Amino acid sequence: xxxxxxxxxxxxxxxxxxxxxxxxDLVGDKDHYKISIFWSGFSGMSKVLQHKAVYAALxxxxxxxxxxxxxxxxxxxx
Amino acid sequence: xxxELPIFKQIRADIEQNNVMLYIKGTPEMPxxxxxxxxxxxxxxxxxxxxTKNILEDPELREGIKIFSQWPTLPQLYIKGEFIGGADIxxxxxxxxxxxxxxxxxxxxxxxxxx
Numbered sequence: 001x002x003x004x005x006x007x008x009x010x011x012x013x014x015x016x017x018x019x020x021x022x023x024x025d026l027v028g029d030k031d032h033y034k035i036s037i038f039w040s041g042f043s044g045m046s047k048v049l050q051h052k053a054v055y056a057a058l059x060x061x062x063x064x065x066x067x068x069x070x071x072x073x074x075x076x077x078x
Numbered sequence: 079x080x081x082e083l084p085i086f087k088q089i090r091a092d093i094e095q096n097n098v099m100l101y102i103k104g105t106p107e108m109p110x111x112x113x114x115x116x117x118x119x120x121x122x123x124x125x126x127x128x129x130t131k132n133i134l135e136d137p138e139l140r141e142g143i144k145i146f147s148q149w150p151t152l153p154q155l156y157i158k159g160e161f162i163g164g165a166d167i168x169x170x171x172x173x174x175x176x177x178x179x180x181x182x183x184x185x186x187x188x189x190x191x192x193x
Contacts, residue, residue: 047167048149055150063150068113071166 001065002030008061015057016041020077031067038077047073085142093156097186098128101143102153105132113165114153120172125189126181158184 005023012021012035019039026032035054042050050073055062062069093099098121104110106118121128133140133152144150147161155162157180162168171177181188 047170048161048163051163051167052148060150063144068111069151070113072170 001067003033003061003065004030005033008033008035008058011059011061012037012054012057015053026068026070033066033068034070034072036072036074038074040075042073042075083142083145085138086146088139089143089146092129092131093159096129096156097158097184098126099156100128100130100153101133101139101156102130103132103134106130110134111152113151116165117153117155117168120168120177124172124177124181126186157181157186160184 005025008023009021012023013019016037016039019037019041021038022034022036024034024036026034037054042053045053051071054071054073058069100117100121102109102111102114102118104114106122109115109118118130131139133143140152143152143154147154149161149164151164153164155164155168162180163171168177171180178188178190
């Protein structure tokens with residue numbers, strides 16, 4: 001189910017204070033997104049926990065609504 | 079801790095009896111989703127023996143696995159009973175060489191062709 005890019009940003013921003021967040025509509029149908037989050041707050045967290053934090057921020061958007069979601073998490077942008 | 083679902087018993091049996099257990103949409107021969115296909119390709123490239131379950135054939139498993147792992151998407155890869163991640167993480171681990179380390183640590187046979 002399509003979702004607006006700004007809605008994704010609205011869900012993510014409050015959870016990752018000061019992060020750089022990039023949301024890319026991969027196919028142009030608002031249903032296949034790649035989310036990249038560069039956030040110092042990830043330090044010390046395993047990759048699984050980093051991604052779980054993103055899933056938590058997205059709520060049911062990740063598990064059901066969106067058709068496809070790719071997630072990238074890093075401490076800072078290379 | 080999340081409350082116990084009947085399907086958890088089956089999931090525990092799967093991940094304990096199979097060194098490398100992969101829950102996917104579809105089958106290795108016919109993955110029904112690109113992300114599942116990515117993980118299958120990586121496991122095949124490393125010549126790893128792995129078992130799969132097609133969650134599309136089992137709605138109870140499809141929902142139960144997400145609650146069990148607290149991970150809302152498929153595929154889900156488990157090695158020696160430990161949740162490793164979904165497609166993004168497995169791909170990252172493979173590209174960084176981390177996956178090889180995990181396999182070695184967990185004594186999983188694999189073949190790493192130098193391409």
